[in-house]
Structures are given as structure tokens and as C-alpha cells.
Amino acid sequence: MKTSGGSDAAKRRAGESAVEAVDDGDVVGLGTGSTAAHAIRALGNRVDAGLDICGVATSFASRELALDVGIPLIDLDEAVGPDAPGIDVAIDGADQVATDGTVDGAAIIKGGGAAHAREKLVDAAADRFLVVIDPSKEADVLDRPVPIEVLSSGRGVVARAVRAAEGDPTLRRAERKDGPVVTDNGNLVLDCEFGTITDPASLATTLSSTPGVVEHGLFVGLADEIHVGTDRGVRVEQL
Numbered sequence: 001m002k003t004s005g006g007s008d009a010a011k012r013r014a015g016e017s018a019v020e021a022v023d024d025g026d027v028v029g030l031g032t033g034s035t036a037a038h039a040i041r042a043l044g045n046r047v048d049a050g051l052d053i054c055g056v057a058t059s060f061a062s063r064e065l066a067l068d069v070g071i072p073l074i075d076l077d078e079a080v081g082p083d084a085p086g087i088d089v090a091i092d093g094a095d096q097v098a099t100d101g102t103v104d105g106a107a108i109i110k111g112g113g114a115a116h117a118r119e120k121l122v123d124a125a126a127d128r129f130l131v132v133i134d135p136s137k138e139a140d141v142l143d144r145p146v147p148i149e150v151l152s153s154g155r156g157v158v159a160r161a162v163r164a165a166e167g168d169p170t171l172r173r174a175e176r177k178d179g180p181v182v183t184d185n186g187n188l189v190l191d192c193e194f195g196t197i198t199d200p201a202s203l204a205t206t207l208s209s210t211p212g213v214v215e216h217g218l219f220v221g222l223a224d225e226i227h228v229g230t231d232r233g234v235r236v237e238q239l
């Protein structure tokens with residue numbers, strides 16, 4: 001599993017804090033990454049203690065972990081189809097979070113683990129989306145590369161569109177295999193450097209309308225709460 005800056009204890013506190021918001025009977029979106037993994041483990045402990053919930057996984061990794069800790073799972077289609085229960089709450093990590101007022105709520109970059117396409121489906125479908133981070137993820141303005149999942153045949157077209165939007169795309173390469181990272185959906189990832197992102201909503205619209213883009217990692221105005229774990233406690237920001 002990908003790891004990132006910030007202490008493990010801080011990530012654990014963030015994950016455990018968000019899991020307190022889960023109620024009996026809830027359908028819960030299970031995020032991906034090292035911080036969301038703490039939430040999944042904490043949820044597994046609550047299931048052991050009798051909590052009756054179903055999870056909806058956002059990746060192969062979150063599915064494996066959920067099964068490992070005993071969380072019953074349903075598919076996204078089962079959760080949101082006709083007469084389906086819906087998703088009550090989603091708990092997910094982030095690579096960078098800015099709440100500087102340029103958007104209503106928070107502007108977030110996700111996809112460091114290449115899971116952002118399914119994460120956005122689940123997080124956006126949830127009644128409440130809780131973001132779990134450590135303080136290293138907080139920023140005044142977004143400035144990290146934006147991961148973009150692309151159809152392999154559309155890689156060149158998307159890269160050209162990114163350059164036209166004054167971005168610098170780099171194909172994400174796998175660490176333990178020769179070749180690129182391939183997502184759970186069989187696609188490639190371009191990590192796109194845009195410098196300081198002063199208008200994330202506008203960039204998100206541009207990227208969403210580019211042919212070949214399966215999904216980009218800008219989550220604008222989707223989050224309802226940010227749980228920031230620190231080495232001493234947790235700060236919860238309501239949006």
C-alpha cells in the first residue's frame with residue numbers, strides 16, 4: 001500500500017474519529033490509502049463489537065482489507081440502484097486539502113494510490129463524505145500534481161490537452177514492474193503538474209470535458225467534514 005507523509009498515529013486518530021460518525025444500519029463508503037485503512041480497521045473493530053453495517057469498497061485494496069477485518073460488502077450498484085439503501089457516509093483520505101474559500105467547501109486532490117475514479121463515484125454518491133488526513137495534507141492553495149486516469153489509447157490526446165491547460169503530464173510508472181501503473185479499471189495514470197491551482201473548479205471542468213479522461217483527482221466541493229488527526233488529538237472541520 002502507498003504511504004505518505006505524516007505520522008501513522010495522526011492518520012489513525014483521523015480514521016478513528018470519522019468512524020465514530022457511523023451508525024447502526026449505515027451503508028459506508030470505504031476509501032483507499034493508508035489513512036482510510038485506519039478507518040476500515042476501526043470499523044472492523046466496531047463490527048466485531050456488534051455494529052450492523054455494509055461497506056462499499058473503492059478499490060481492490062480497500063475490498064481486501066474490509067474482507068480481512070470482517071466488514072460485509074455490497075457493490076456500488078447494489079447500494080445506489082432502484083429501491084437500494086444509498087450510501088449514508090463515505091470515509092476517504094486525500095493527498096492535499098485546501099479550504100481557502102475559493103470554492104464552496106474544500107478543494108481536494110486525490111489519486112495518489114490511483115484509486116480516485118472509483119473513490120469519486122462512491123464519495124460523491126454518499127449522503128456525507130468525511131475526509132481523513134494528517135496535517136501534512138493541509139494547504140492554503142492546491143499545488144500538488146493532479147492524477148488523471150486515462151484510457152491507454154487516449155494517453156497522448158489527454159497529455160496534449162493538459163499541456164494546453166498549462167500543465168505538465170508525466171505517465172505514472174510502477175515501482176515493482178517495468179512499465180506504467182495500471183489502475184483497478186485497466187487504465188493509465190498521468191500525474192499532471194499545474195503549479196499553484198488558483199481556480200480548482202474551473203480546472204476540474206476543463207479536465208472533465210477532455211476526451212480520454214476517465215476521471216481526474218480534483219474533488220471540488222464534495223466533502224462535508226475534514227477530520228485532521230494530529231500527534232495529540234483530532235480537529236474536525238465542518239464544511
Ligand SMILES: O=C[C@H](O)[C@H](O)[C@H](O)COP(=O)(O)O
Pocket residue numbers: 002003004031032033034035036092093094095110111112113114115116119
Ligand atoms: O488513490 C488513492 C487515494 O485517493 C488516497 O485516499 C490518497 O492518495 C491518500 O492516501 P494516504 O492516506 O495514504 O495518504
